[in-house]
Amino acid sequence: MKNATLVQTVTYDLTSKKRLRVGAATPVLNSADSLQNMTLVAEANTPGEARILLNRKASGLLDSSKNKLLLLGEAYAVHDILPFLDIHYRNPRNALDARLAVVKGEALPLIQLRSKSESNVSRYLLNLIQSAEESLLIPKEDIQAIASVIMDPGEDVTLPYIELESSSQLASVKGIALFDKRKYTGFYLNDTQSPLLLLLKGGKPRQNSFSFNFGSPKEEFPQRQIVSFLITKSNRKLKLTVDEHKQIHVALHLKLVLRVIEYPNGDVEADKDKLLREYKAYFTKLTGEVIHQLQRANCDAFGIGRMLMAYHPDVWRGLDKEQYFRQVKFSPNIVIDKIKSGIEH
Amino acid sequence: MVVKKDNIHKNQIVYMVIQAQVGVGILSLPYNIAKYANQDSWISTLVAGVIMLLVILIMWLLCKSYPGMMMFDIFKQLTGNKLGKCLIIGYTIYFMLQSSYVLSKYGKIIEGWILERTPHWIVLSLMVLTSAYIVKDSLQSMIRFFMLVTPLLIVLIALSSYALRNANFLYILPVAQNGWMPIFKGSREAIFSMLGCDLVFFLYPYVRASHTQILKSVIRAHLMVTLLYTYLVFISLVYFMSPNDIKRVPEPFIYMIKSYSFRVIERMDLFFISIWIVSVATSFMYLLLLSAKGLAHLFAAPKHVTFLPVICLLTLITSLWLLDSDKLNVVNNYLTVCHYLFQAIIPALLLFISIVRKKTGDKREEQ
Numbered sequence: 001m002k003n004a005t006l007v008q009t010v011t012y013d014l015t016s017k018k019r020l021r022v023g024a025a026t027p028v029l030n031s032a033d034s035l036q037n038m039t040l041v042a043e044a045n046t047p048g049e050a051r052i053l054l055n056r057k058a059s060g061l062l063d064s065s066k067n068k069l070l071l072l073g074e075a076y077a078v079h080d081i082l083p084f085l086d087i088h089y090r091n092p093r094n095a096l097d098a099r100l101a102v103v104k105g106e107a108l109p110l111i112q113l114r115s116k117s118e119s120n121v122s123r124y125l126l127n128l129i130q131s132a133e134e135s136l137l138i139p140k141e142d143i144q145a146i147a148s149v150i151m152d153p154g155e156d157v158t159l160p161y162i163e164l165e166s167s168s169q170l171a172s173v174k175g176i177a178l179f180d181k182r183k184y185t186g187f188y189l190n191d192t193q194s195p196l197l198l199l200l201k202g203g204k205p206r207q208n209s210f211s212f213n214f215g216s217p218k219e220e221f222p223q224r225q226i227v228s229f230l231i232t233k234s235n236r237k238l239k240l241t242v243d244e245h246k247q248i249h250v251a252l253h254l255k256l257v258l259r260v261i262e263y264p265n266g267d268v269e270a271d272k273d274k275l276l277r278e279y280k281a282y283f284t285k286l287t288g289e290v291i292h293q294l295q296r297a298n299c300d301a302f303g304i305g306r307m308l309m310a311y312h313p314d315v316w317r318g319l320d321k322e323q324y325f326r327q328v329k330f331s332p333n334i335v336i337d338k339i340k341s342g343i344e345h
Numbered sequence: 346m347v348v349k350k351d352n353i354h355k356n357q358i359v360y361m362v363i364q365a366q367v368g369v370g371i372l373s374l375p376y377n378i379a380k381y382a383n384q385d386s387w388i389s390t391l392v393a394g395v396i397m398l399l400v401i402l403i404m405w406l407l408c409k410s411y412p413g414m415m416m417f418d419i420f421k422q423l424t425g426n427k428l429g430k431c432l433i434i435g436y437t438i439y440f441m442l443q444s445s446y447v448l449s450k451y452g453k454i455i456e457g458w459i460l461e462r463t464p465h466w467i468v469l470s471l472m473v474l475t476s477a478y479i480v481k482d483s484l485q486s487m488i489r490f491f492m493l494v495t496p497l498l499i500v501l502i503a504l505s506s507y508a509l510r511n512a513n514f515l516y517i518l519p520v521a522q523n524g525w526m527p528i529f530k531g532s533r534e535a536i537f538s539m540l541g542c543d544l545v546f547f548l549y550p551y552v553r554a555s556h557t558q559i560l561k562s563v564i565r566a567h568l569m570v571t572l573l574y575t576y577l578v579f580i581s582l583v584y585f586m587s588p589n590d591i592k593r594v595p596e597p598f599i600y601m602i603k604s605y606s607f608r609v610i611e612r613m614d615l616f617f618i619s620i621w622i623v624s625v626a627t628s629f630m631y632l633l634l635l636s637a638k639g640l641a642h643l644f645a646a647p648k649h650v651t652f653l654p655v656i657c658l659l660t661l662i663t664s665l666w667l668l669d670s671d672k673l674n675v676v677n678n679y680l681t682v683c684h685y686l687f688q689a690i691i692p693a694l695l696l697f698i699s700i701v702r703k704k705t706g707d708k709r710e711e712q
Binding site for chain 1: 457458461511513515519522584585586590593600603605614
């Protein structure tokens with residue numbers, strides 16, 4: 001135990017020769033140097049094999065019980081991700097609450113970056129993900145939580161989508177990576193669409209701010225027409241109906257309470273009717289985008305299939321289990337309940 | 346023969362039954378039932394509870410008609426000395442086999458989840474020694490121990506309930522989709538985790554309470570255990586997706602709890618297992634006690650303690666052999682037959698004989 005080398009973050013990438021490249025970030029203790037972690041890399045066929053190879057490179061015995069983050073490179077995630085998660089499920093010492101994320105491009109460079117704010121890269125990345133979870137930008141998913149969803153034919157997984165901004169040596173959360181069954185589809189939701197998806201799934205808003213331009217571009221300073229606001233409350237109702245032609249309809253009602261945080265143009269109270277209209281149009285359009293993107297990816301993030309199984313088992317039996325989600329007709333209805341103007345009118 | 350410190354108060358019956366019933370099987374209960382009944386497993390536990398009620402009634406009626414007699418004495422009374430002795434031997438072997446199974450199952454889980462490299466004999470001997478230490482004294486001290494550890498079950502329930510945070514209640518719908526046959530098959534598995542009421546009936550003369558009071562207490566305890574099982578199975582059903590996900594892990598409870606970590610206790614599962622060990626110990630103790638009592642009756646010895654070392658050693662060796670040769674499943678198959686035989690068929694037959702005897706006896710008196 002004393003000589004153990006802790007693994008805090010693991011990355012999986014697929015090389016051009018279809019082999020698995022595993023990276024492991026291990027913290028280096030009691031060093032005065034600013035770089036406080038070391039990256040071990042191994043190429044192998046499976047994670048288990050890679051572990052054996054990594055063990056030879058590590059100074060102590062590898063201990064994965066503190067592995068709290070698993071980063072999947074894009075090329076790796078587009079294949080079935082479940083078989084190689086087996087090693088995480090099987091070993092009783094592994095942490096099942098490890099977070100998972102898909103990385104744009106390769107995952108390995110992410111654990112090699114040197115962050116100025118936090119010398120331990122694993123902690124830096126984990127904090128990045130957890131704060132994005134806190135502000136309802138990405139779903140809170142861990143290795144154990146996705147297991148049920150990924151095996152469920154009636155629901156699909158969504159995972160955080162992260163990018164390395166190589167110029168600034170920073171990682172940033174891009175949005176949500178959309179999965180179809182066990183594979184990443186290549187489609188993702190951007191940072192404005194992602195919170196909306198989570199709200200549409202019934203999540204409670206936290207620090208979700210949006211901004212958009214609703215003035216006419218002809219004006220001298222169109223930038224001054226931009227309004228920024230925060231969603232303070234949200235209430236979602238989802239209603240699933242199947243009509244006589246076996247067409248599945250999903251009515252999505254979303255009621256929002258907003259608070260304006262910036263309105264350079266002046267009087268919120270006076271422009272309230274106009275704002276309400278514009279907000280409704282904005283969110284209806286955004287919802288349309290989210291649903292369109294989900295259907296393109298064939299990612300049943302709402303678990304419509306699961307609901308069909310539960311409430312309309314006969315309909316589900318006769319359905320094409322692979323493509324059913326694309327046939328679902330969504331009718332979103334966004335209601336802006338209140339606009340709060342802050343302390344200024 | 347009944348010493349005062351061996352008396353059992355009527356309020357203690359509830360604890361006795363609960364602790365004897367809840368045991369090693371609880372961890373794999375949802376997995377075992379879901380193999381057959383999938384998302385309807387929670388109905389299976391309820392059905393099993395009702396079936397078990399019949400077993401309780403049979404045993405109670407049998408004990409009631411021979412007040413003041415131990416179960417082993419009733420055997421002799423009803424079937425004659427020779428056959429009665431055979432029955433006692435049969436029951437003793439059954440209890441010993443069951444305790445070896447409990448012990449080796451315990452060893453297997455401990456090996457898989459916590460102590461991967463510790464030799465089996467250390468883990469198992471510790472369990473046998475602690476249990477024997479409590480069983481060797483008076484009945485009263487064992488039952489007081491049962492009472493003492495019962496609140497731990499609340500912790501167990503609370504820990505499992507925490508998993509409801511990630512529950513998806515749609516997983517149990519639609520109810521009874523595949524008909525009732527799978528549910529009944531699943532309930533067969535659930536019954537095996539509900540065995541343990543026999544403890545009260547084998548110690549019937551020690552209980553200071555009227556017949557109806559005893560029955561009421563046993564049924565009350567049995568009801569609590571049934572509801573507890575149903576609740577626990579329900580939790581794991583809404584947590585794991587049936588049928589694929591729940592069939593992945595044989596011990597769904599530990600798995601469920603392992604995925605949570607708190608600031609103070611990072612591995613909740615270790616905490617959970619430590620509490621579960623106590624439940625295993627209590628069921629193991631009752632099996633030890635009954636096997637020792639059986640041998641004592643066979644040789645007409647006044648104290649069961651005399652035979653405790655032999656039984657402990659035999660159980661330990663058997664369970665070690667079972668573990669090392671990986672024969673747990675084989676033994677479980679034999680045990681299944683034994684459960685039917687010793688818990689239901691033999692008591693029912695004996696009850697039948699006793700009713701027939703009573704009737705013919707009454708007729709003789711009339712003549």
